[in-house]
Amino acid sequence: MKLYIQRKTKLICLILLFITVKQAGSQTIVLENQMVPLRIGNHPEWLNFSNAPQRELKIVFECTQNPTQKTLSLRQEDVKQKWLLQLNGKELGNLNIDENPMITYWAVPPDCLNNGQNSLLIEPADTTIDDIRIGNISLIDQPLLQLLSQGKVEISVTDGDNGYLVPARITVVGKDGALQPLAAPTDRYLATRTGCIYTGTGKVTFGLPAGVYTIYANHGFEYGVDSVKIVVKSGEILSKKLVISREVSTEGWISTDTHIHTNYYAGDGDATLMERAITIAGEGIELPVLTDHNVKSNLDSIANLLGMKKYYTPIVGFEYTTPLGHFNVFPVTIHTPVPDNHVKSWNDVADNLQKSDKPEITILNHALDNHNNFRPFDSKYHISCAGTDLRDWKFPAIAMEVINSSAQLTDYMRLYEEWFGMMNRGYNLTPVGASDSHTVSRYLVGQGRTYIKTKDTNPDKIEIKEAVKNFKDGKVMVSFGLLTEMVVDTKYGPGELVPSTSKELMVSVRVMGPGWTTANRIVLYANGIKIREDAILNGSGPGIKYFKTWKIPRPKYDVFLVAIAEGPGGNKPFWPVPKPYQNTSSSWIPRVFGSTGAIWIDGDGDGQHTSAYMYARKLIEVSKGNISNLIEKLTSYDAAVAIQVAAILQEQGDILSSPEVSKAIKKSTPMTKSGFKKFIAEYKISKTSR
Ligand SMILES: [Zn+2]
Ligand SMILES: [Zn+2]
The missing domain is CATH 2.60.120.260 (Galactose-binding domain-like)
Incomplete structure (x- = not known):
């Protein structure tokens, strides 16, 4: 009896409470x-x-x-x-x-x-x-x-080209554009954060407070976005079908993100291995490389378990995290131990890796970021324009990141300048775009990415051998919201040598991107020096945003060509451009961009590509110490070769400021002058900062 009363009292209390809540629901x-x-x-x-x-x-x-x-x-x-x-x-x-x-x-x-x-x-x-x-x-x-489950929304995302459900990112923002908290079920096919759900199945039902929202669905760089404005009412279920279609054709190229973390091993992130399996599918990465800090993680079995394996071919790698910089290495086998990371120089980095995994690919990551008081390309010991290292260390990588989308620079061109310097010094490095994402939503996986020229018919059966070889050969494009393709003389692309014998080179450039990014400028570089530039006037449509063929006079010596397109980095809640990581200025303009890999022009016709450094060495050799003779020979070359001559002269003894050199420079071409000036200025900065 007593029990009964108690129960009854409790029931009344609950009812009263319910009424209070209901009355105060809008309070x-x-x-x-x-x-x-x-x-x-x-x-x-x-x-x-x-x-x-x-x-x-x-x-x-x-x-x-x-x-x-x-x-x-x-x-x-x-x-x-x-x-x-x-x-x-x-x-x-x-x-x-x-x-x-x-x-x-x-x-x-x-x-x-x-x-x-x-x-x-x-x-x-x-x-x-x-x-x-x-x-x-x-x-x-x-x-x-209770607030989060006032109303319910049921979303499905299908591929407009075939009608199939597609793994996608769902983004929910409120009236004033801020990401909106939501209540998604605990489900292994979902990765959920504030205002964001990645669904591996293309479907999701979630709760929202009553209100007005915009919902976006997208699937990475190659797809368009669909959006719908909804009014959620208490106690109601809304059902919406969103359709997205491919907007960027990447036939013959596969998308890779060579820098991906999980919190499972990295510890400092928030994405579990399961969530990674889903987010990689949602952002459309076909060749993901997991690179946790000094730990090897394998995505294969979890991707298989979740049915995500059909969307990509995972590769095992790791981020060799040392006090002297971070290096992504792959492919490696899961069971061998990661080498000791207590390195004393970059020579140890190469040696340790060779002793253990012998990875075919080693990438220098975020070369201008400071970690543990160490910046790989700090001006203290690295001359950017010449690609020279004053520490006498062997460079241990065959590639370098030119965009790390989680750790952006205030000026995105700085890493490209570093790459150009290294190429001119004779390191034929593959440029890399990667995300370094440790999270589900704050930094997107695959936002910075690299396209590798490889057979792409089955994303789950990518020929890793072929992809690795082409990556090493530089047959790549780097993408951060745009894609820039370049073909010289109708058939030669990045990583190839153009044996042209004609007087003019036909340089065809095509800029692509989804309808949600805009391109407004394209620049063509030879040996890192701007040689052509064009405004892109109608760069906001989906697919091809720009196409042009430049005819350029064939150089008499070898150069490498790179084209970079850029555009404004608009405010897309489903693809936000992160602010700079270690900003060097309090003002910053967000940008999207995409670049080609390097295409070598065999200007001297000897059947191989010769770097600015090799020309500089030859010129110095044949001049036999006659400075005015040497400087005069530079007349037929660009500033990149002049910079290399200056760098070698400096290495041979501090003679750059000698009257003999100054006198010869005064009579030289503007290209030679600018090359020497640039090197001397950078060398001075380096010297004073030591
Ligand atoms: Zn790192
Ligand atoms: Zn990292």
């Missing part, structure tokens, strides 16, 4: 309706942030005690460091470390609020510089899970 207390800039540090991280932002935000408000859970909602932008959120001295959590604008929800536990005065505090829990915006803060009279 929302707005605590701050503006966006407030906050700053860690004394100087701006970004110029477009208010001049005198405060360090913390404290809001004092009147309220009544809460017998049940409520939800605090806020909008955050540009959060890079740790910020703490406290309500009446109680920690609610840290803001999401994610630069993308997003709404975040925080459960306010029962009895956390006081009758009368309450205070909300958002303050830094770090000392590293960070400019953020925080605001649109409100207290919603509903428990978090």
Whole structure:
């Protein structure tokens, strides 16, 4: 009997509670309706942030005690460091470390609020510089899970070309464009974050608070995007079919991301191995290389288990993470141990790898980023324009990243300049685009990517041998939102030598991309020196954005040609361009770009490609110490060869500032002058920074 009464009382309580919730369902207390800039540090991280932002935000408000859970909602932008959120001295959590604008929800536990005065505090829990915006803060009279399941949305994404469901990324933003929290089921075919669900099956049903939203569906760089605006009502299920189609034809080329992390082994990321299997399929990468820090991870069995294996051919690799830089190596076997990483020079890097895995491919990663107080291409010991290293280390890689989309540079061209310098020094390096993604949504896997010329009929049966060989040979294109193809004399592409004997070279350039990126400029480089430039006027459509054939006079000596297209990096919530990782300026313009690999022109007709460095050595040899003779011989060459001559003269003894050299330079061509000037300026900077 007693039990019965108790039960009955409980039931009544529940009913009462339900009524209260229902009555208060729309009750929302707005605590701050503006966006407030906050700053860690004394100087701006970004110029477009208010001049005198405060360090913390404290809001004092009147309220009544809460017998049940409520939800605090806020909008955050540009959060890079740790910020703490406290309500009446109680920690609610840290803001999401994610630069993308997003709404975040925080459960306010029962009895956390006081009758009368309450205070909300958002303050830094770090000392590293960070400019953020925080605001649109409100207290919603509903428990978090209940709020997130007010309405339901059922989405399917199909490929418009064949009608099949396709793995995709679903992005959900609210009225003002911020990523929206949602409630997706725990499902091994899904990878879910705020405002983002990757679905391996092309289908998903998830909960949302009542409201107005835009939903996007996409499938990486080669596909278009579909979107739909929806109004979610409490208690209703909305069903939407989204259709996306291929917009960029990449026949004969396979997409690879050679720099992918999981949190399973890397520890510092948030994507599990299972989520990686899904996100790689969702972003359309056909040859993924897992490269965790000094650990080998194998995607094969999990991809198989999840049915994702049909979309790609995974390769085992690792990021050889040393105090002297990071190197991605593959293909390797899963069972051999990763070599000792306590290296004393780059010679050890090459030796250690040769002693253990003998990987065919070693890539120098993020050459201009500082890790453990070491920058691989720091001006202290590396002369960028000449590709020379003052430490006398053997360069241990056959490729280098020219775009690492998670660790972007303030000026994306800087890594290309480094690559050009290395090529002119005689290192025939393959340029690489990679993502270095450690996360599901903050940084997209496959955003920076490389296309390798390889048979691409079955993405699950890619000939790894062929792909590795072509990668080593430089038969690649680098993509970050655009793709630039170049063919010389109607048939020669990246990694090939053009044996042309005609007076003119026919250089055909084609820029491609999906309808959601725009190209507005194309530049052609020979030995890293700009020789042609064109504005792209109608570069916003899907597919081919630009096509042109340049006729250029055939050089009398060998050069390598590279074309780079670029465009504005617009604000796409499903493909956000991350802000620079270690920014060197507080202003920055987001860009998309795509480049070709290097095409060698056999200008001297000897059947092989000769670098600027080799020409410089020959010229010095035949001049037999006669400086004015040597400088005069440079008349027939470009600034790249002049830079190499300057670098060798400097290495042979510090004679660049001698009167003899200065006198000869005065009488030289503008190309020679600019080459010497550039080398001397960089060498001076290097010397003073040591
Ligand atoms: Zn790294
Ligand atoms: Zn990495």
